[in-house]
Amino acid sequence: MPIQEKCRILEHQQIAPHYFQLTLASAHVSANAKPGQFVQVRCSEKYDPLLHRPLSIHRISKKEKSFALLYEVVGKGTELLSQAKVGAELDVLGPLGNGFSIDKNIQTAILVGGGMGIAPLLSLVDKLKSENVKTIYALIGGKTKNSLLCVKDFKKLTAQVLLATDDGSCGEKGLVSDTLSNMLDKIQGTIYACGPRAMLKAVAKISAKNKLNCQVLMEARMACGIGTCLGCVIKTKAGYKKVCDDGPVFDSKEIIWQS
Ligand SMILES: Cc1cc2nc3c(=O)[nH]c(=O)nc-3n(C[C@H](O)[C@H](O)[C@H](O)COP(=O)(O)OP(=O)(O)OC[C@H]3O[C@@H](n4cnc5c(N)ncnc54)[C@H](O)[C@@H]3O)c2cc1C
Ligand code: FES
Incomplete structure (x- = not known):
């Protein structure tokens, strides 16, 4: 079941030109997310862009009660997101969608x-x-x-x-x-x-x-x-x-x- 919550930024680093990795605190997402699901992230406090942006859940740490996103800066939303500082909070809705399924018999x-x-x-x-x-x-x-x-x-x-x-x-x-x-x-x-x-x-x-x-x-x-x-x-x-x-x-x- 998705919830909307404020998630604190635990880590945020540029891993290559235009690419960033963002780690957010969330007991809910880390406990409930499946690989392939995504979250909707509000990229800034401003009203432009108004809409949340969908980003896949990249890593899940139940132990640390956190999850990571990996994103490319392609437009206004991701550009603003790339400026978010560690310690700040982001509005997040998730986990969303269905995720990958793993059949019991897969070798x-x-x-x-x-x-x-x-x-x-x-x-x-x-x-x-x-x-x-x-x-x-x-x-x-x-x-x-x-x-x-x-x-x-x-x-x-x-x-x-x-x-x-x-x-x-x-x-x-x-x-x-x-x-x-x-x-x-x-x-x-x-x-x-x-x-x-x-x-x-x-x-x-x-x-x-x-x-x-x-x-x-x-x-x-x-x-x-x-x-x-x-x-x-x-x-x-x-x-x-x-x-x-x-x-x-x-x-x-x-x-x-x-x-
Ligand atoms: C389920 C899902 C999971 C995603 N996971 C990731 C992820 O893990 N990492 C990541 O970097 N991106 C991911 N994306 C894409 C990401 O949502 C967009 O890059 C982001 O919303 C762009 O926002 P923006 O405001 O920076 O760009 P905008 O200013 O909104 O757009 C910039 C340019 O990107 C194009 N664009 C934006 N969104 C999409 C899209 N969904 N498909 C095709 N073209 C698009 C626009 O047409 C425009 O040309 C995912 C999208 C979906 C639907
Ligand atoms: S984004 Fe609204 S129905 Fe999918």
Whole structure:
């Protein structure tokens, strides 16, 4: 059940140009959040921008009663958020949405993250490990070496980390979906993906071709974040669905992929 609360900023650091990690105190979110869920954050006390911004839950610490967000500065809201100081409080609504599901019989999980899409995948690795999933692959893609985020963190949690960059500055040269396609010649598993829409579409196609289950975390512009404004709908085989409420995680087979 989501609640709206003031969360104190415990840590806030820039981890790369344009990218920030923010740790917030919340007994409620840390106790209740699932990987793949998100929170709506009010980025400043001002009325512009008025709306909260949706950000995925990046790490969850029940022990510390805190959770972390990882975000890229892309516009007014995230720019203002990047100026928030440790000790200040932010208005937060969450946890929201449905999160990734983990089937009891999963032996191998293959996580595919493109750019900022890796944000919800570290907490998913934590969860998969706690559920004793034997083998976890993390495939991380980005435009260049500098846009591959949290690689060290993934390597600490799982030995199977594969990297891909568009320009070949780190890992394989090419798209992370091609890395996935190549590895599926030898390895099968449940696929969890988050990243740009074009990447998700490619991953969904590859998963279908290989008859593998695939969950995708969809993003959409959001207003309310709780299923009332219908501002975030996407087309699925079962009609229009709300990303905030029915998602953001969907079975990739359900999505009607548009160009
Ligand atoms: C469920 C969910 C989880 C998300 N998790 C993260 C996360 O963990 N880290 C992160 O950095 N971002 C995440 N996002 C995206 C994030 O919400 C937006 O980047 C943010 O709202 C931008 O706010 P802004 O005021 O800075 O930019 P704005 O001024 O509102 O927009 C700046 C530019 O970004 C584009 N944009 C904004 N939001 C979206 C969107 N949802 N999809 C596509 N384009 C968009 C706008 O069209 C515009 O071109 C998530 C979005 C959703 C729906
Ligand atoms: S953002 Fe309002 S219904 Fe999804």
